[in-house]
Amino acid sequence: MNEPIIEVNHLSKKFGNFEAVKDVSFTVNKGDVFGFLGPNGAGKSTTIRCLLSLISPNAGSIAIFGKQLASHRSEILNNIGCIIEKPDFYRYLSAEKNLEIFARISGSDSSKKDIQEMLEFVGLDGRGKDKVKGFSHGMKQRLGIAQTLLHKPDLIILDEPTTGLDPQGIIEVRNLILRLKTEQNKTVVLSSHQLSEIEIIANRMVIINKGKSVIEGSVEALVNEQELLLQIELSDPENAIKLIEMEYPALIVKHLYGSTIEIALDKEMVPKINYLLVNKGFEIHSLEPKRKLEDFFMKIIQE
Amino acid sequence: MLLKNTYNEFIKIIAKPRSYIGLGVLTALILVILFAMKADGSSYISFVTASFDQTLSFNGNILNGNLIAFIILQMLIVHIPLLVALVTGDLISGEAAMGTIRMLATKPISRTKIVLSKFIAGAVYTLILTIWLAFLALVVVKWMFGTGDMIVLNSSGLVILQEADIFWRYGCSFIVAYLALLTVSSLSICLSAFAENSIGPIVSTMGIIILFTIIGSLDVTVFDSIKIFLFTTHMASWRSFFEDPISMKDIWQSISILIVHNIVLVSIAVIKFNKKDITS
Numbered sequence: 001m002n003e004p005i006i007e008v009n010h011l012s013k014k015f016g017n018f019e020a021v022k023d024v025s026f027t028v029n030k031g032d033v034f035g036f037l038g039p040n041g042a043g044k045s046t047t048i049r050c051l052l053s054l055i056s057p058n059a060g061s062i063a064i065f066g067k068q069l070a071s072h073r074s075e076i077l078n079n080i081g082c083i084i085e086k087p088d089f090y091r092y093l094s095a096e097k098n099l100e101i102f103a104r105i106s107g108s109d110s111s112k113k114d115i116q117e118m119l120e121f122v123g124l125d126g127r128g129k130d131k132v133k134g135f136s137h138g139m140k141q142r143l144g145i146a147q148t149l150l151h152k153p154d155l156i157i158l159d160e161p162t163t164g165l166d167p168q169g170i171i172e173v174r175n176l177i178l179r180l181k182t183e184q185n186k187t188v189v190l191s192s193h194q195l196s197e198i199e200i201i202a203n204r205m206v207i208i209n210k211g212k213s214v215i216e217g218s219v220e221a222l223v224n225e226q227e228l229l230l231q232i233e234l235s236d237p238e239n240a241i242k243l244i245e246m247e248y249p250a251l252i253v254k255h256l257y258g259s260t261i262e263i264a265l266d267k268e269m270v271p272k273i274n275y276l277l278v279n280k281g282f283e284i285h286s287l288e289p290k291r292k293l294e295d296f297f298m299k300i301i302q303e
Numbered sequence: 304m305l306l307k308n309t310y311n312e313f314i315k316i317i318a319k320p321r322s323y324i325g326l327g328v329l330t331a332l333i334l335v336i337l338f339a340m341k342a343d344g345s346s347y348i349s350f351v352t353a354s355f356d357q358t359l360s361f362n363g364n365i366l367n368g369n370l371i372a373f374i375i376l377q378m379l380i381v382h383i384p385l386l387v388a389l390v391t392g393d394l395i396s397g398e399a400a401m402g403t404i405r406m407l408a409t410k411p412i413s414r415t416k417i418v419l420s421k422f423i424a425g426a427v428y429t430l431i432l433t434i435w436l437a438f439l440a441l442v443v444v445k446w447m448f449g450t451g452d453m454i455v456l457n458s459s460g461l462v463i464l465q466e467a468d469i470f471w472r473y474g475c476s477f478i479v480a481y482l483a484l485l486t487v488s489s490l491s492i493c494l495s496a497f498a499e500n501s502i503g504p505i506v507s508t509m510g511i512i513i514l515f516t517i518i519g520s521l522d523v524t525v526f527d528s529i530k531i532f533l534f535t536t537h538m539a540s541w542r543s544f545f546e547d548p549i550s551m552k553d554i555w556q557s558i559s560i561l562i563v564h565n566i567v568l569v570s571i572a573v574i575k576f577n578k579k580d581i582t583s
């Protein structure tokens with residue numbers, strides 16, 4: 001059962017004469033961890049700001065939980081937790097007080113106990129009484145996640161939640177997001193400029209570039225079932241190409257550069273090619289699968 | 304939701320160091336004035352009363368608490384707006400600068416209620432400042448300088464008010480003075496809705512007050528018709544209660560004009576904040 005939670009159609013937003021979002025459409029279903037992938041400046045944050053009614057779009061429609069955002073704003077926001085760009089808190093207040101303040105105007109009330117439990121959940125137990133002024137970016141990010149979860153929303157929207165974190169922090173935040181899905185069955189939307197990140201956590205995604213949604217679908221379909229570009233560095237590339245073309249006439253083989261050749265193929269073909277070449281006495285120095293999606297995404301970024 | 308967020312706004316104001324600057328500065332200013340009065344007060348007023356104290360009967364010490372409270376109010380009413388704006392000019396724009404406005408505006412509370420709760424919190428802060436001023440000017444000063452009849456210079460010249468006839472005048476004065484300061488608060492909240500940092504609204508509030516005060520004091524006929532509509536003209540209306548007889552018509556006019564200012568300014572803030580794209 002695919003129950004749509006967010007439906008965005010032909011969204012557009014101008015800042016003055018500059019069209020930051022031109023034509024973005026996508027659908028997030030219940031239980032998705034939905035990746036919102038695009039290079040810097042693609043319009044991810046702008047789209048997310050529209051979803052949260054921080055800015056009003058110039059055109060297009062947004063429905064969340066099956067209701068139009070424009071006419072059901074409060075009702076919808078009751079059930080959303082979010083971080084946009086970076087989490088900012090009242091620096092002169094403690095972590096607990098900050099959570100109390102945001103909880104008071106969120107969907108449901110939270111007790112002191114809820115707040116303690118939430119601080120524990122994000123690994124900030126013992127720091128609740130400290131002023132946010134002294135928190136590192138990683139601690140604020142975790143406090144931000146606590147703030148998004150406190151009122152137990154069904155939908156969580158995170159804008160580049162791992163940007164600016166150290167490797168340890170990135171892993172912690174990713175694990176937190178995965179736990180939201182597995183333990184609490186939340187719907188999560190997260191934006192990122194890294195395909196690898198979306199691959200790890202998301203099950204569906206949309207790629208946006210220059211304010212337009214380019215491609216949408218399940219991450220598995222887009223990433224894994226895509227044809228690979230297999231790059232092989234080996235001795236005697238000319239003869240290797242002849243051999244492969246003779247054995248598998250359907251494959252397209254190119255001499256890429258030096259002693260490296262490139263073959264477009266399905267994943268299952270990789271061991272067969274490897275076996276063939278080794279068997280015929282070619283020396284393989286490296287064998288590197290490059291996914292087309294990655295290529296595609298890199299091209300988008302470099303355009 | 305409005306009450307809950309108003310409560311939040313109080314928590315923020317109480318925790319912000321700048322909220323105490325106003326109370327501290329006010330206390331320091333009054334202490335300086337009191338010190339000056341204690342040290343050299345009689346020479347300060349003797350030139351006013353030199354020709355005067357033989358001709359009228361006067362009960363008690365001329366330089367008493369009632370007179371000094373008047374002097375304090377007169378001196379400070381032009382400076383307190385800065386102390387008000389320091390806090391209220393930061394209420395919306397400070398959150399934009401800090402980024403917390405993003406968090407606030409993605410909560411289910413409406414933007415109108417966000418502005419209204421800030422207005423209420425600002426109004427209470429201004430009230431606390433006014434009450435503190437009243438406490439220092441009336442209670443502390445009277446305790447230090449004693450009480451007695453009061454000489455004032457009003458539109459009909461030097462007048463002596465009987466001791467028993469004074470307290471209620473101060474009470475009413477503070478209410479009107481509060482309304483004037485509330486207008487300053489609304490003005491800076493309104494400007495705050497247009498800004499992304501808190502310096503802008505604070506400086507612009509003071510700029511507007513200075514500009515209006517200058518326009519109000521220029522004796523040029525072209526300005527005569529608009530003077531009455533400048534809220535700064537009514538910032539001195541508290542003094543009307545020391546006239547004899549009191550012109551209630553003028554006072555009601557001032558009160559109405561100030562209330563209209565508050566309503567208009569808060570409405571502009573609400574409309575602007577509702578339309579605003581939050582991009583900070």
Ligand SMILES: Nc1ncnc2c1ncn2[C@@H]1O[C@H](COP(=O)(O)OP(=O)(O)O)[C@@H](O)[C@H]1O
Nearest residue numbers: 015020038039040041042043044045046047582
């Ligand atoms: N308030 C604004 N005014 C003008 N241009 C903006 C504003 N916010 C974003 N932009 C522009 O819109 C584009 C998309 O920005 P953004 O949505 O933040 O991208 P992303 O989050 O994908 O990195 C960028 O070119 C950015 O410079």
Ligand SMILES: [Mg+2]
Nearest residue numbers: 044045085160
């Ligand atoms: Mg962004």
